[in-house]
Amino acid sequence: MEERLILISNDDGISSKGIDTLIRIAQPYGKVVVVAPVSVQSGKSHSVSLTRPIRFEKQYDSERLEKYVLNGTPVDCVKSALTKILPRKPDLMLSGINHGSNSAISVIYSGTMGAAIEASFYGIPSVGLSIVTHDLDADFSVVEKTAPALIEKVLEHGMPEMVSLNVNYPVCELDDFKGFKVCSQTKSYWYEDFEETIDKNGNPAYYQRGHLVNVEPDNDNCDENALAENYASIVPIKVDFTDYKMIDELKKWNL
């Protein structure tokens, strides 16, 4: 039987602690090929590099692990892996572990989830993993201990085409960790708070800050609230933006 092939990418770049942890988690399950951005791609969402060429180079090569670094976005990494790098369609795609939450509406801004979602378009079981701290030296020990059980379930059950998983971990000790909870994406938006700086020419420039506004704080079944209770949230993700309820409403407009 052919060895399992696992693609890994992320949005924090190939040198992050999160991706190193994910590689360690994945290696028992097959040959791992990493195709990851050379630089930080946080907030890159589902973006693709259309106006400039993509370059990648092999950075590490052993029998059971290869690493490629790429000058583009997480979605570029997945497209390049599937089109130019991998010998065949991988059996599993893992993205992350992201340093920072991708729960709630953050999923749409996330490069980590962009990569996982892109892989799901090609029928590859895909999981994006994140932890709710931006600490570059985040403690991933709970993820390392518990994510293998999830990966085994994904390999056992497979996933429907176009469906991926958005998994977010709380920051807590293993003793306080409540396990996985299947959730919906929390209804929410970002409240923006631009931090003004003055550039060297004396002109204002702004860094985007802000915080997530949870508009369903009492919903026990959404990811943001599960995380607050020390569950790791799992949201099954499917990209069909159509608002089917609104279709009937729009038809009444007699356009």
Place this chain on the structure above:
Amino acid sequence: MEERLILISNDDGISSKGIDTLIRIAQPYGKVVVVAPVSVQSGKSHSVSLTRPIRFEKQYDSERLEKYVLNGTPVDCVKSALTKILPRKPDLMLSGINHGSNSAISVIYSGTMGAAIEASFYGIPSVGLSIVTHDLDADFSVVEKTAPALIEKVLEHGMPEMVSLNVNYPVCELDDFKGFKVCSQTKSYWYEDFEETIDKNGNPAYYQRGHLVNVEPDNDNCDENALAENYASIVPIKVDFTDYKMIDELKKWNL
């Protein structure tokens, strides 16, 4: 009564023919404020600039039209407009007119739709408009003649929070135009075809090409097929990535 305030952005940049056309279409309905990228942002999806500062400057100022150019993505433009530029929440947000189709799965890669979707998060009725040709000198005359009726309906009915419209126009003469058709997002994915070039150091570099694969060619009610019949497709868009059907399935995994 206070004059209506209309925000316009796009992803082709502030100098494109598409945004000029959209400004002309919008002006009869209120004061127009344009906040648009300085450079082409095609394929930027919902990305935000998190690691570098945002700058914008006023390029044009008259009583009924202001234009700001910004060094970021379409979503950066909307966030900056709402946070730093506009005196109040706008009554309408229009994005485009994009030179190139944003039908089917292209909606997730689209900067044009990124901007419209972002505005919808803040309860602003939002419409993204595109035409299915990348021609920089595209003929927008059918859009100019027919989009006003759609805008009037949006202003009359309003839109639920979090819902925007993805409107795509075919390339055809007015006589052949069949009108608007309310549709679902076509199930589809991009088949990648990387074009190899050799850079000045003799190394390979790749441009992403490819084409959309329509996996429901017989569905009369999806946008891709409506466009092929010379309808302008309207897909109501709501961003909840949760696959609710899969939630029950996942719960059976006993994680």
